[in-house]
Amino acid sequence: MIELAPDVCWPQERQTLNWILFDQGDLLAVADTDRWLWPHEAVCDALGTEPEGLMLGSWQGQPVAVADVRGAQISVQRTSLRRALLASFAEQALLARAAQVLRFDRDHCFCSRCGQKLQQVAHELARQCTDCQLDYYPRIHPCVIMLITDGPLMLLAEGVRFSQPMLSCLAGFVEAGETAEAAVHREVLEEAGVEVRNLRYVASQAWPFPHSLMLGFHAEYDKGILRPDPAELVRAQWVHPQEHHPIAPKGTLARILIDQHCQRVLGN
Numbered sequence: 732m733i734e735l736a737p738d739v740c741w742p743q744e745r746q747t748l749n750w751i752l753f754d755q756g757d758l759l760a761v762a763d764t765d766r767w768l769w770p771h772e773a774v775c776d777a778l779g780t781e782p783e784g785l786m787l788g789s790w791q792g793q794p795v796a797v798a799d800v801r802g803a804q805i806s807v808q809r810t811s812l813r814r815a816l817l818a819s820f821a822e823q824a825l826l827a828r829a830a831q832v833l834r835f836d837r838d839h840c841f842c843s844r845c846g847q848k849l850q851q852v853a854h855e856l857a858r859q860c861t862d863c864q865l866d867y868y869p870r871i872h873p874c875v876i877m878l879i880t881d882g883p884l885m886l887l888a889e890g891v892r893f894s895q896p897m898l899s900c901l902a903g904f905v906e907a908g909e910t911a912e913a914a915v916h917r918e919v920l921e922e923a924g925v926e927v928r929n930l931r932y933v934a935s936q937a938w939p940f941p942h943s944l945m946l947g948f949h950a951e952y953d954k955g956i957l958r959p960d961p962a963e964l965v966r967a968q969w970v971h972p973q974e975h976h977p978i979a980p981k982g983t984l985a986r987i988l989i990d991q992h993c994q995r996v997l998g999n
C-alpha cells in the first residue's frame with residue numbers, strides 16, 4: 732500500500748479532513764495525546780474557526796492538510812520537527828511533506844526572474860509567474876549518505892556541524908550535473924581521503940532541513956589512508972560493531988545503514 736499519495740485536491744466533505752498543525756516550526760500534538768493528525772472538528776474547536784491551509788494528499792487513505800497556526804492560543808504539547816521525525820518513523824514522509832509544502836508556500840510568492848507575483852497552479856503543487864509563466868515546484872536537494880565498511884569495520888565520523896558529539900556516516904550534497912554514485916566517490920575522497928568500491932544503493936529518506944532527500948549507500952573501502960578534512964570533520968575513525976560510541980539516533984537513515992551492517996556482522 733502506498734502510504735502517502737500527494738494530491739492538491741481538497742475533499743468535498745471538509746469533515747473528513749485531518750490536519751497537521753505547525754506553529755513557527757514546531758508541531759502541535761492533538762490535545763492530551765502524542766499524535767500529530769488532528770481531526771477537522773477538533774481543529775475547528777481549538778481555533779474557533781476553520782483553518783486556512785494547504786492540501787498534502789492522502790495518508791493511509793485519509794485526506795490530510797497542513798496549516799501554520801502561529802499566534803493561535805492553543806495550549807497543547809509542542810515538539811520540534813526534528814524530534815517528531817525521529818520519534819514517528821512511520822509518519823516521517825508525511826511530516827516531511829507537511830514541512831516542505833509549508834516552506835514552499837512561504838518562500839515562493841514572487842518570480843525570481845521578473846519579480847511578478849506567482850499564482851497557484853490548479854492541478855498540482857506548483858506556482859506559476861503571472862507574467863513570464865516560469866514554473867516553480869518545491870525544492871528538493873539530493874544528498875548522498877554512505878556507510879563505508881572494511882570487513883567488520885565501519886568508517887564513522889563526527890561532522891563539524893553536529894549539534895552534539897557523536898559518530899555517523901559520511902554525507903554530502905550532490906553537485907549540479909553529478910550522479911549520486913559519483914557524489915559518493917567524491918565526498919568520501921574529499922572528506923576522508925579514501926577511495927571506495929562496490930557501491931550499493933540501500934534506501935532513501937526525506938529530511939526537511941530544509942529540502943534534503945537523503946540517498947543512502949553502502950560501499951566497501953578500496954584504498955587510501957584515512958585523512959579527515961578538518962573543514963568538514965572533527966574526527967573520523969574505523970569502528971567495530973562491538974565498540975560503544977554515541978552514534979546517529981534511531982530514525983535517521985545513517986542509523987539504518989549502521990544497524991544493518993552491525994546485524995550482518997554480529998548476526999542478530
Ligand SMILES: [Zn+2]
Pocket residue numbers: 842843844845846847860861862863864865
Ligand atoms: Zn516571471
